[in-house]
Amino acid sequence: MSGNAEQAARARSAVAAYLQRHETKSLLRFITCGSVDDGKSTLIGRLLHDTKLLLDDQLAALEADSRRHGTRGDEIDFALLVDGLAAEREQGITIDVAYRFFGTDKRKFIVADCPGHEQYTRNMATGASTADLAIVLVDARKGLLTQTRRHSYIVSLLGIRHVILAVNKMDLVDYDPEVFDDIVTGYRALAGQLGIPNVTCIPLSALKGDNMLERSAATPWYQGETLLEHLESVDAGRESGTGAFRLPVQWVCRPDQDFRGFAGTVASGPVSVGEEIAVLPSGQRSRVARIVTADGDLQRAFPGQAVTLTLSDEIDASRGDVIAAASSPPEVADQFAVHLLWMDEQPLLPGRPYWLKIGTRTVGAQVTEIKHKIDANTQDQLAAKHLELNEIAYCNLYLDQPIAFETYADSRELGAFILIDRQTNGTVGAGTLDFALRRAGNIHWQHIDVDKSARARIKHQQPRCLWFTGLSGSGKSTIANLVEKRLLAMGHHTYILDGDNVRHGLNKDLGFTDEDRVENIRRVAEVAKLMVDAGLIVLVSFISPFRAERRMAREMFDEGEFQEVFVDTPLQVAEQRDAKGLYAKARAGQIRNFTGIDSPYERPERPEHVLDTVAEDAAILAERLVRTLLPD
Numbered sequence: 001m002s003g004n005a006e007q008a009a010r011a012r013s014a015v016a017a018y019l020q021r022h023e024t025k026s027l028l029r030f031i032t033c034g035s036v037d038d039g040k041s042t043l044i045g046r047l048l049h050d051t052k053l054l055l056d057d058q059l060a061a062l063e064a065d066s067r068r069h070g071t072r073g074d075e076i077d078f079a080l081l082v083d084g085l086a087a088e089r090e091q092g093i094t095i096d097v098a099y100r101f102f103g104t105d106k107r108k109f110i111v112a113d114c115p116g117h118e119q120y121t122r123n124m125a126t127g128a129s130t131a132d133l134a135i136v137l138v139d140a141r142k143g144l145l146t147q148t149r150r151h152s153y154i155v156s157l158l159g160i161r162h163v164i165l166a167v168n169k170m171d172l173v174d175y176d177p178e179v180f181d182d183i184v185t186g187y188r189a190l191a192g193q194l195g196i197p198n199v200t201c202i203p204l205s206a207l208k209g210d211n212m213l214e215r216s217a218a219t220p221w222y223q224g225e226t227l228l229e230h231l232e233s234v235d236a237g238r239e240s241g242t243g244a245f246r247l248p249v250q251w252v253c254r255p256d257q258d259f260r261g262f263a264g265t266v267a268s269g270p271v272s273v274g275e276e277i278a279v280l281p282s283g284q285r286s287r288v289a290r291i292v293t294a295d296g297d298l299q300r301a302f303p304g305q306a307v308t309l310t311l312s313d314e315i316d317a318s319r320g321d322v323i324a325a326a327s328s329p330p331e332v333a334d335q336f337a338v339h340l341l342w343m344d345e346q347p348l349l350p351g352r353p354y355w356l357k358i359g360t361r362t363v364g365a366q367v368t369e370i371k372h373k374i375d376a377n378t379q380d381q382l383a384a385k386h387l388e389l390n391e392i393a394y395c396n397l398y399l400d401q402p403i404a405f406e407t408y409a410d411s412r413e414l415g416a417f418i419l420i421d422r423q424t425n426g427t428v429g430a431g432t433l434d435f436a437l438r439r440a441g442n443i444h445w446q447h448i449d450v451d452k453s454a455r456a457r458i459k460h461q462q463p464r465c466l467w468f469t470g471l472s473g474s475g476k477s478t479i480a481n482l483v484e485k486r487l488l489a490m491g492h493h494t495y496i497l498d499g500d501n502v503r504h505g506l507n508k509d510l511g512f513t514d515e516d517r518v519e520n521i522r523r524v525a526e527v528a529k530l531m532v533d534a535g536l537i538v539l540v541s542f543i544s545p546f547r548a549e550r551r552m553a554r555e556m557f558d559e560g561e562f563q564e565v566f567v568d569t570p571l572q573v574a575e576q577r578d579a580k581g582l583y584a585k586a587r588a589g590q591i592r593n594f595t596g597i598d599s600p601y602e603r604p605e606r607p608e609h610v611l612d613t614v615a616e617d618a619a620i621l622a623e624r625l626v627r628t629l630l631p632d
């Protein structure tokens with residue numbers, strides 16, 4: 001195991017042991033937002049230390065560390081306690097969130113601490129996604145800053161309804177109530193704009209301990225709760241929308257013929273034996289026969305419990321389905337308006353296929369439109385064609401299959417999703433479902449009696465899509481042209497879709513930015529699919545520079561129907577040929593985003609055919625390709 005993995009495993013078992021010890025107390029998860037300069041680390045460190053429930057070994061390590069590196073003489077430097085951030089690798093992405101846990105007589109706490117740096121929006125979103133409350137820290141001397149606004153926006157976006165505005169370093173402004181009041185007035189206005197319903201403002205000095213655990217004599221004008229009092233007493237439980245039973249199926253347990261159980265964690269509930277349920281998205285109904293757990297059967301199960309349900313009817317449900325109360329099942333849809341936070345170095349391109357994971361379900365997904373991106377610092381809405389790392393946008397999202405869902409306002413389990421890159425399997429985005437754009441049931445697939453094989457039969461051919469990819473001037477059009485002539489001579493019914501031609505009509509609105517190329521390929525792949533459905537042999541001749549879109553095109557077709565033909569001509573050679581004079585123009589800076597010059601070409605990894613145009617003549621390559629495709 002790597003150091004990180006070991007650290008993560010240790011942290012997990014420590015968390016589990018801790019939670020068990022404090023089982024009967026309610027749990028508050030919170031996040032702290034602010035920077036080290038605001039005194040964030042000192043605040044968390046003091047909370048952990050002064051509640052005296054800091055794990056002993058952590059404390060020992062801290063005292064040793066402080067003596068070695070501390071900046072405060074013999075005093076313990078609380079900042080050291082939280083600055084060692086645990087790097088967590090989640091789906092291939094490094095997220096710096098440190099989780100700390102502590103408890104008092106009244107409550108147990110898990111605090112997520114995220115770096116406050118501007119670039120770390122994604123870390124903050126990760127920490128905030130499970131939190132019930134956020135402490136937003138401001139330095140009394142500086143007041144509200146751009147980052148205060150950014151943090152509060154992300155807090156509101158992720159549905160946190162309780163904020164403590166911790167006005168820190170009051171000792172450095174002589175505990176002046178006017179300073180505090182001004183900051184509070186400004187923040188209440190901001191919270192109002194962002195729709196954060198519950199805000200509690202506390203004047204503090206984390207360093208001196210004022211109003212942390214005990215009321216400070218230095219702020220006689222403050223009558224409210226101390227920070228710890230508030231954390232212990234606030235009722236920040238998330239009311240789930242309907243509170244109706246939901247269980248996303250994690251796996252189907254089938255040890256023998258007689259037992260079939262659906263295992264998962266109850267997302268909302270409760271659920272009882274005998275209760276009528278519906279399985280979504282199929283809509284089949286049944287009743288709960290048994291609620292099985294490792295410690296025996298239950299009559300009733302509650303949110304957070306891991307259970308296996310058996311049903312009284314033979315019903316098909318698989319991983320990713322949702323079992324729900326039949327009286328109020330979640331909706332089913334395949335198009336949504338969403339808020340999306342982009343977390344990858346590679347930009348988000350509308351039309352590019354990703355995997356979407358929601359609850360236990362994974363489906364194909366595309367952002368069909370970016371409505372606008374949102375400046376997290378100002379909440380201004382800006383036009384955007386793509387999204388960069390840490391950008392947030394309001395988008396339309398389309399899924400390959402309908403899913404059971406709830407809006408994020410109603411359920412974090414069934415209303416929050418992540419996007420996963422299909423090549424790298426890394427998490428590239430995270431978002432919340434705002435509402436369904438189209439109920440899956442509204443547009444039906446029209447059944448047509450005459451099908452692809454009937455159409456192909458009268459043409460005496462097997463419909464195919466020959467997908468030629470390669471640099472401009474590599475020889476795609478030349479060879480496709482020769483192949484078509486040859487096929488026609490053999491009596492086949494064909495059609496060529498050539499980039500240059502299609503860009504004069506169907507795709508004349510598109511240029512050569514990455515996002516326009518993605519859309520260019522998406523459209524031509526859809527057209528090619530229709531033509532194959534019509535029974536034709538289609539030759540597509542597009543640069544199609546990105547693997548993701550060629551893969552998307554491939555996945556639209558049946559097995560063996562799609563044949564990728566890589567016209568493998570080195571850039572140097574294509575540039576030398578320069579049949580259209582475009583390379584010369586690109587080198588002279590007259591054309592921007594030219595493939596191979598200042599726009600990438602991703603070589604195919606496993607094409608069905610590779611044509612070496614340097615070694616062989618176009619006619620020979622075309623002839624060989626036809627013979628390979630149609631050996632008789």
Ligand SMILES: Nc1ncnc2c1ncn2[C@@H]1O[C@H](COP(=O)(O)OS(=O)(=O)O)[C@@H](OP(=O)(O)O)[C@H]1O
Nearest residue numbers: 472473499512517520542543544545592593594595
């Ligand atoms: N910036 C830039 N980059 C690449 N190509 C350019 C550009 N500007 C114009 N052209 C001409 O457009 C043709 C490529 O269009 P495609 O639709 O095949 O391109 S892509 O698949 O969307 O990348 C391409 O045709 P081919 O040379 O036949 O490939 C060029 O003639």
Ligand SMILES: Nc1ncnc2c1ncn2[C@@H]1O[C@H](COP(=O)(O)OP(=O)(O)O)[C@@H](O)[C@H]1O
Nearest residue numbers: 472473474475476477478577579613616617618
């Ligand atoms: N072996 C070869 N295969 C294909 N084209 C070749 C070959 N050798 C030279 N060429 C020349 O290269 C150019 C390729 O242009 P074109 O077919 O329009 O490329 P693309 O469609 O990939 O942009 C043509 O002028 C063609 O005559």
